[in-house]
Amino acid sequence: MTFFDGIAPIQYEGPESTNPLAFRHYNPDEVVMGKRMEDHLRFAVAYWHSFAWEGGDPFGGQTFVRPWHPQDRMETAKAKADAAFDMFDILNVPFFCWHDADVRPEADSFAQSLKNFEEIIDYFEEKMSTRKVKLLWGTANMFSHRRWMAGASTNPDPDVFAYAAATVKSCMDATKRLGGQNYVLWGGREGYETLLNTDLGRELDHMGRFLNMVVEYKHKIGFEGTILVEPKPQEPSKHQYDFDAATCIGFLRKYGLEGEVKLNLEQGHAILAGHSFEHEVAVAAADGMLGSIDMNRNDYQSGWDTDQFPNNVPEVALTYYHILKSGGFSTGGTNFDAKLRRQSLDADDLIAAHVGGMDVCARGLKAAAAMLEDGGLEDALKQRYAGWDTAGAKAMLDSDFDTIFTKVLSGEIDPQPRSGRQEYLENYVNRFV
The missing domain is CATH 3.20.20.150 (Divalent-metal-dependent TIM barrel enzymes)
Structure with a gap:
């Protein structure tokens, strides 16, 4: 007699199964x-x-x-x-x-x-x-x-x-x-x-x-x-x-x-x-x-x-x-x-x-x-960081504080906040789970 006597190998039976000792979602070959x-x-x-x-x-x-x-x-x-x-x-x-x-x-x-x-x-x-x-x-x-x-x-x-x-x-x-x-x-x-x-x-x-x-x-x-x-x-x-x-x-x-x-x-x-x-x-x-x-x-x-x-x-x-x-x-x-x-x-x-x-x-x-x-989350990431893909932003990382200061002081750079849209993304995730 073994500890697990009477318990058969677990099988995949699909989402509709009510068998507590069956896989409903884990199908190893899927x-x-x-x-x-x-x-x-x-x-x-x-x-x-x-x-x-x-x-x-x-x-x-x-x-x-x-x-x-x-x-x-x-x-x-x-x-x-x-x-x-x-x-x-x-x-x-x-x-x-x-x-x-x-x-x-x-x-x-x-x-x-x-x-x-x-x-x-x-x-x-x-x-x-x-x-x-x-x-x-x-x-x-x-x-x-x-x-x-x-x-x-x-x-x-x-x-x-x-x-x-x-x-x-x-x-x-x-x-x-x-x-x-x-x-x-x-x-x-x-x-x-x-x-x-x-x-x-x-x-x-x-x-x-x-x-x-x-x-x-x-x-x-x-x-x-x-x-x-x-x-x-x-x-x-x-x-x-x-x-x-x-x-x-x-x-x-x-x-x-x-x-x-x-x-x-x-x-x-x-x-x-x-x-x-x-x-x-x-x-x-x-x-x-x-x-x-x-x-x-x-x-x-x-x-x-x-x-x-x-x-x-x-x-x-x-x-x-x-x-x-x-x-x-x-x-x-x-x-x-x-x-x-x-x-x-x-x-x-x-x-x-x-x-x-x-x-x-x-x-x-x-x-x-x-x-x-x-690709919804990846698209959202791409949109959120799109500004960093511009030539000006890439050049800024290679410049210095004095150069950046001059551009901000002149009004050339005037940031306006944008929505992070967190609730949209949370709702997006919930579509899949």
Whole structure:
């Protein structure tokens, strides 16, 4: 008997279907802008939320009772993997993602934890050899264990820096071995609680050197995937160094990494930073640093990262609009960094959550493609900035303040405000979603 007994592979049944375990909008073979929908969206299941998370929150402990609990033995780690790969098959997803701590039990020494990790990677490799599912990315959990309480690469203790380096090396090795298309670093505790005991400049320099070591090791082992960093503004640290896309881009440029590292952006993190997801995607795309996304949503009445499955089509459509406009994903994809509500206990809840999220993304993708093909937003942009395409405006950028001052003083230049027509554009978007 398996965890998902009785749940058949999910099929596309079309918009009129009332089957809660069927796709109504996600048809992997449907062609959108010349490419299969599956190849646009590149869906991935997050191993940590879907299988490692036990249903706790800041005010209460475990609510999920799974056959692989407690997650402290190799036998249960393999049972968890069995369930995970069953779900990948049911959903027919092309990718999955993991942290090292999600997939193997923690041991009393690094050597034994590594042995456990390598054993489960062997198990993954065997399962992947007979399936379509691939690894979108791997990463290291350097925030949960007490050793990481003051950070990993930014820790004031150099021994923790060394432990972090060894951990990331092992995870990069495993990611390469499984054919992973990216490697992600999220600095879950790379920040500070108080400046009273923090040498901020030194910590940033150490973080910059650590990431350069990651890039150096990537080239040493011949890993052809993309290195990604993931912004998040707060939670758990009071202030994290990877606050948002713009902060990360500035950090990468400071340490000479802008040609080697891209961003993995998450909707929930964008909201915590006071941004929309489309803003973060557009910022990364403008600098050529858009790599991949974690798709979820936050509860707008809560001030923390609730990691719910996406259900807001207009938000998702505008996000994919900027992704498509920038050329779409290359090695990246759409990872569901989302978890069930702690009252959603059953196996079919986990399937239904992914089915709904995949449908919302499919609707958003189709709306985004339709808007791009219609060209209404692009026409509005062209009209709004048309003045900058004139010979006079281009010459002004090559002139100086004295020349510009003379023209304004003479009355040759007398600007008259023009409507931004925001409501027209919002109504335009609503035609497609």
